[in-house]
Structure formats: structure tokens, C-alpha cells
Amino acid sequence: QVQLVESGGGLVQAGGSLRLSCAFSGRTFSSCAMGWFRQAPGKEREFVAAISWPAGSGTKYADSVKGRFTISRDNARRTVSLQMNSLQSEDTAVYYCAADLYGSSSYNQYEYDYWGQGTQVTVSS
Secondary structure, eight states: OOEEEEEOOEEEETTOOEEEEEEEESSOGGGEEEEEEEEOTTSOOEEEEEEOSSSOOOEEEOTTTTTTEEEEEETTTTEEEEEEOSOOGGGOEEEEEEEEETOOOOSOGGGOOEEOOOEEEEEEO
16 A cells, blocks of 8 residues: 655745655555646645656756756655755745556546645745
């Protein structure tokens, strides 16, 4: 059974950085496209970034985070990370890690099979 656990969220000032991590339990990590999504208060959950399987040669980003966020994966450790730089107040949200077995690194949240519980990121201006 797959479980995803996010960590690394917190409170940061605008312009600062945070690194989120997602630990994957299960045997199928290297066969999963991995994604990060976020949900701000009163808003729909939205795509942030995704990385392909098995080696992460392909990445996708939402326009709002391009050039500031970087997604990466470590198959040996079964983790996916999201490095977030130049954070803005608009980045405040709960961030979710998601896994899509044999997936296509989709922007569409409904294509993902497994989800973590989320980690709060708050950016103060």
C-alpha cells in the first residue's frame, strides 16, 4: 500500500525559501510520476509541479512558479522534493504530494492515484 508523507512546510518571509519533501512508502516509487499541488484558503486545489518516472528526465511547472520552484526525485530514497525560492504571499497554501502510477506527469489532479495529507506553507509579506 502506498503512503505519502510531506514535510518541510512552515512560516517564511516573502523572498525566502523552503524545501518540501515527500516520503513514499511502497515498492512502486520509480514507476510513479510525482506531482505537487497546492490549495489556498477559499480556492480550488491547483497544479504546481510534476516530474516523470523513472528517472525524472521530464518536469512540468505551473506558470506562476516557473523559475522559482524546482521539483526533483531520489529513487533510492523514495522521495520527491520541491525547492521553493523567492516565495511570495500568493504561494501561501497547503501543499500536497501526489503519485500517479505509470502516469504522464499530468497537470490534472484527478489522474493521480495517491495523495499525502499536506503541509502548510505560509509566506508573510
